[in-house]
Amino acid sequence: MKRKNVQSSMIASIGYDASSATLEIEFNSGAIWQYFDVPKKIYNSMIKADSHGRFFRASIKGEYDESRIR
Numbered sequence: 001m002k003r004k005n006v007q008s009s010m011i012a013s014i015g016y017d018a019s020s021a022t023l024e025i026e027f028n029s030g031a032i033w034q035y036f037d038v039p040k041k042i043y044n045s046m047i048k049a050d051s052h053g054r055f056f057r058a059s060i061k062g063e064y065d066e067s068r069i070r
Helices: 040-048 052-059
Strands: 003-005 011-017 022-027 032-035 066-068
Touching: 011 040, 011 052, 022 040, 040 052
Parallel strands: none
Antiparallel strands: 003 011, 011 022, 022 032, 032 066
16 A cells, blocks of 8 residues: 655654545554544545544544554
8 A cells, every 4th residue: 555654753644545445544653554444534634634643533543444564
């Protein structure tokens, strides 16, 4: 999945696959996680957020099924 690099102390890049509604986040630690059944509006809001890490903690973590892929 293609990801966009972002400026964040927590997150390196964010990607989204609209066909499967999968959000993919690469953390600065090198870990990559996928989050499933995420609406595109959530991805768009995360990309536009002033703080990607704060948005992640408030709106993604614990809200969607997830899987670590690296």
